[in-house]
Structures are given as structure tokens and as C-alpha cells.
Amino acid sequence: MKPSAGRRPIYMDHAATTPVDPLAAQAMAGCLTADGVFGNPASAGHAWGDAAAFRVDSARRQVAALANADPAGVIWTSGATESINLAVLGVVRFAMARGRGRHVITARTEHSATLAACAQLEREGARVTYLVPGTDGAIPVQAVLDALRDDTVLVSLMHVNNETGVLHPVRETAAHLAEHPAVFHVDAAQSAAFLSLDVGWGVDLLSLSSHKFYGPKGVGALYVRHRPRLRLQPLMFGGDQEQGMRPGTLAVHQLVGMGEAAALVLQRRDADRWRLDGLTRRLEQGLLDLEGVVINGRAERAPHILNVSFIGVHGESLALALEGIGLSLGSACTSASATASHVLRAMGVADGLALASFRFSLGRWTREEDVDEVLARVATALAEQRRRTTVWADYRSGTPVADLYGTDAGEAAG
Ligand SMILES: Cc1ncc(COP(=O)(O)O)c(C=O)c1O
Structure with missing residues (x-):
């Protein structure tokens, strides 16, 4: 990226995407040219096809291992957006076509892929319950259970929210759903x-996405329960690749890259988690020390994401002042529009404050000195920006935050 005014660029947007790990890139490069594994894995019976099929199988095992899954249940996709669409549309359309129910439970804080797929299902006659988070960003397990109906066919929730990092207790939810016929999908x-x-x-x-864990973009996977086999209606029709659920020639280099990235994750997941947890806490404390900083998502969080609102600044002006730091103003997926994040709104954050919210997301190569430098640059930019706003002066003279920004969202449940 372009460094600004002699300052070294610092990437803190790993929730948007991660760079490909050099080992994964190297494995991909070996699957492209004539001297590598370039064959079509569907061309059984000759050496080129067999070599490619072998690499695809091992990638499938590597990706399945991330979730202790049966590799036979892994369907390759173009990314989590496609996986989510296949899961949500595939399950509900299959059930509705057989009169087995048409009710879906999801949350207002889900990724747009889930929300848009649910909106499509509503147009097709499904009924969707959108759970509302608490002001801490969490969806209580009890709220999921309370929303269950006899005709509920799908519960779709994310494990970690991409904007706030807030965790959902997947294991506990799954245990409670065990007695209900609804299918449980986790993003x-x-x-x-x-x-x-x-x-x-x-x-x-x-649903999994390779580019969120140091693999290439444009590839993902959907694990579909294999025993007993869960049936879905496919989104596309063509060849019989991926058990007919996702036809089309497999992109061997992409799958190999994702597989290698998954294997690296398994080797270093715990170490990465604890290291990033420490760095994110350092960042959080440093930001809180700056005054007028609100942490969005006070519930238990993943180690790499921190979402904060800065009182008394205009978000886009602060983003300009922080040029050279790769940050996300709102979510990367919606940053083209200047509307307040749907996640923060659902949590009851007022629009004015949501528009001055930033997501910091740390990654495998983030260092302590990066965190300290970002803190120093934010401190300077905030001081500069706040000199110009009356909101900051009002805040300093004791006006409560609710009065400064109003309570226009106010939808969160307690
Ligand atoms: C929680 C979550 N779900 C789904 C997606 C979509 O993933 P992909 O970019 O692989 O389509 C993202 C990416 O922003 C995400 O963060």
C-alpha cells in the first residue's frame, strides 16, 4: 500500500482479509504451470488428473480437520458468502418443497450474506425471526430457544461477529438444539x-472462508453433515462435482492454498490466539486511556477484533487523519455506504456514534510496536479533530453521551 508522509503503513484490517501465508502461496504456485499439478481432478484415469485429485483430497482433509469434520462432508465453494447462501437457501428450499416447515431463526447482527439470503427466502414464502442482541452484542442462547417453533427448519448464527468480535456459544446452542429437528448452520x-x-x-x-485465515481469496467451504446425510437443494446445476451440490471444475490451486492455510492454522491456532489476545487488550487499554472512547461489544470476544466509537469526532475525517493505518470504518463489506452499521444499530448504538466507529483487527504479523504506534497516531489525530467539534466540548462539560447523540437506534434488548 501507499505509505503516507513517511510513516510506515500498519495493516489492522485482518477481519476484512488476511495476506496469504508464504507457505500457502508456494503450494498454490505448484498447481498452475505445466511442470506442476495443473490437471483436472475430474479427469480420472490419467496421471495429471489423478495427481490433481490427490491434492484436492488432501486439501479437503486439511480443511475438514479445522472443525474435526468428516472430509466427505466438505463442499468447496467460492467463499463464505457462497457457503452461507448454499446452506441457508439450500436447507430451507429443500424443506419447503417437501412441506416440512418454513421458519428460520437468525440474528440482526449476522453478515449480509445471511441476511440477504433470508430476505430472499421471505420473498419465497419463508418466515424469519431476527433475534436482537443485547447492548453487549451477544445473542442469548435462551433467546434462540424461545424463538424455536414446530416448523423451524433452520437456525443460522455466526460464531464470531465480524464487526464487534463478539462470540456466540456454539457448543451450548448446539446441545440445546439437539432435540429439535431444526438444522444448525454456523458461519x-x-x-x-x-x-x-x-x-x-x-x-x-x-461456513468457512479461506482468505480470513491466510489462504487465498475466492475459495471457501461448506461442511454439510454427512452421517446421517443432510440434504440440500443446490444453487447451481451442471456436473457432478462436489456430489452435485456445487458443480464446476475445481480450482485446484485455490483449494490447495486453502488446505495449506488450514494446516498452518491448526499448528498455531492456540499460540496465535493468546498472542493476539494480549495485543488486543493492550490496544483496548491504550484507547480507553484516551478518554471519550466507547468499546462496542462488551460480551466475550474473539482475540483479533476491537470495535470502538470515538466521541466528538467525525468518522470519515478521523479516517483521513489516520491514513496509512489499514482500519475499517464500520464493516469493510458496507464501507462504501455512509449508513450506520446494522450491527451497531441492532446493539442500540446511536447512529451518530456508530458513524464514528472503527474496527481494529489484528493478525499473525501484528507486533507490539504496531499497536503502540497506532495508539500514538490515534491520540494525535483525536486531539486535532476534537479541537474542532462542539460535541467534544459538550462532552467535556458533562453532557451525557445519550444526550449528545440521541437514542435513535435503541433497538437492543437490555
Ligand atoms: C462473518 C463473515 N461471514 C461471511 C463473510 C463472507 O466471506 P467471503 O468474503 O469469503 O465471501 C465474511 C467476510 O467478510 C464474514 O466476516
Whole structure:
């Protein structure tokens, strides 16, 4: 990226995407050219096809191992967006076509892939309950259970929220759902790099994205429960690759890259988690010391994400002042629009404050000196910006935050 005014660039947007680990990139490079494994894995019976099929199989095992899953249940996709669409649309359309129910439970804080797929299902006649988080960002397990109906066919929740880092207790939810016929889908795009997951807890469908854990973009996976086999309606039709659930020639280099990245995650997941937890805490404390900083998502969080609102600043002006630091103003997926984040709104954060919110997300190569430098640059930028706003002067003279920003969102449940 372009360094600004002699300052070294610092990337703190790992929740948006991560760089490919050099070992994964090297493995991918070996699957492209004539001297590498470039064959079509569906071309059984000749050496080129067999070599490619062998590499795809081992990548499938590597990815399955992330969630202690049966490799036979792994369906390759183009990323978590496609995995989520296949899971949500596939399960509910299959059930509705057979008159087995049409009710879905999800949350207002989900990724837009889930929310948009649910909106599509509503147009097709499904009923969707959107759970509201508490002001701490968490969705209580009891709220999920209270929303269950006899005709509920799908519960779809994310493991880690991509904007706030707030965790959902997947294991506990799965245990409670065990007695209900509804299928449980978990969007694990943000958690796979740090948190151990086991589909044996009772997770029927799991969405993964390679580029969130140091693999390439454009590839992901959907785990679909294999025993007993869960049936879905495919989104696409064509060849019989991926058991007919996702036809099309497999992109061997992408799958190999994702597989290698998954294997690296398994080797270092716990160490990465504890190291990043320490760094994120350092960042959080340093920001809180700056005064007028609100942490969004006070519930238990993943180690790499910190979302904060800065009182008395205009978000876009602060973002400009922080040029050279890779940060996300709101979520990367919605940063093209200047509307307040749907996640923060659902948590009851007023629009004015939500628009001055930033997500810091740390990664494998973030160092303590990066955190300290970001803190210093934020402190300077805040002091500069706040000199210009009356909101800051009002805050300093004791006006409560609710009066400064109003309570226009106010939808959160307690
Ligand atoms: C929680 C979550 N789900 C789904 C996605 C979509 O993933 P992909 O970019 O692989 O389509 C993202 C990416 O922003 C995410 O953070």
C-alpha cells in the first residue's frame, strides 16, 4: 500500500482479509504451470488428473480437520458468502418443497450474506425471526430457544461477529438444539483462525472462508453433515462435482492454498490466539486511556477484533487523519455506504456514534510496536479533530453521551 508522509503503513484490517501465508502461496504456485499439478481432478484415469485429485483430497482433509469434520462432508465453494447462501437457501428450499416447515431463526447482527439470503427466502414464502442482541452484542442462547417453533427448519448464527468480535456459544446452542429437528448452520468465517470448533458438538452446516485465515481469496467451504446425510437443494446445476451440490471444475490451486492455510492454522491456532489476545487488550487499554472512547461489544470476544466509537469526532475525517493505518470504518463489506452499521444499530448504538466507529483487527504479523504506534497516531489525530467539534466540548462539560447523540437506534434488548 501507499505509505503516507513517511510513516510506515500498519495493516489492522485482518477481519476484512488476511495476506496469504508464504507457505500457502508456494503450494498454490505448484498447481498452475505445466511442470506442476495443473490437471483436472475430474479427469480420472490419467496421471495429471489423478495427481490433481490427490491434492484436492488432501486439501479437503486439511480443511475438514479445522472443525474435526468428516472430509466427505466438505463442499468447496467460492467463499463464505457462497457457503452461507448454499446452506441457508439450500436447507430451507429443500424443506419447503417437501412441506416440512418454513421458519428460520437468525440474528440482526449476522453478515449480509445471511441476511440477504433470508430476505430472499421471505420473498419465497419463508418466515424469519431476527433475534436482537443485547447492548453487549451477544445473542442469548435462551433467546434462540424461545424463538424455536414446530416448523423451524433452520437456525443460522455466526460464531464470531465480524464487526464487534463478539462470540456466540456454539457448543451450548448446539446441545440445546439437539432435540429439535431444526438444522444448525454456523458461519465460522471469523473464528476458524483462532477458535477450536468441532462439528461433533451438533453443528450440521459450517461456513468457512479461506482468505480470513491466510489462504487465498475466492475459495471457501461448506461442511454439510454427512452421517446421517443432510440434504440440500443446490444453487447451481451442471456436473457432478462436489456430489452435485456445487458443480464446476475445481480450482485446484485455490483449494490447495486453502488446505495449506488450514494446516498452518491448526499448528498455531492456540499460540496465535493468546498472542493476539494480549495485543488486543493492550490496544483496548491504550484507547480507553484516551478518554471519550466507547468499546462496542462488551460480551466475550474473539482475540483479533476491537470495535470502538470515538466521541466528538467525525468518522470519515478521523479516517483521513489516520491514513496509512489499514482500519475499517464500520464493516469493510458496507464501507462504501455512509449508513450506520446494522450491527451497531441492532446493539442500540446511536447512529451518530456508530458513524464514528472503527474496527481494529489484528493478525499473525501484528507486533507490539504496531499497536503502540497506532495508539500514538490515534491520540494525535483525536486531539486535532476534537479541537474542532462542539460535541467534544459538550462532552467535556458533562453532557451525557445519550444526550449528545440521541437514542435513535435503541433497538437492543437490555
Ligand atoms: C462473518 C463473515 N461471514 C461471511 C463473510 C463472507 O466471506 P467471503 O468474503 O469469503 O465471501 C465474511 C467476510 O467478510 C464474514 O466476516
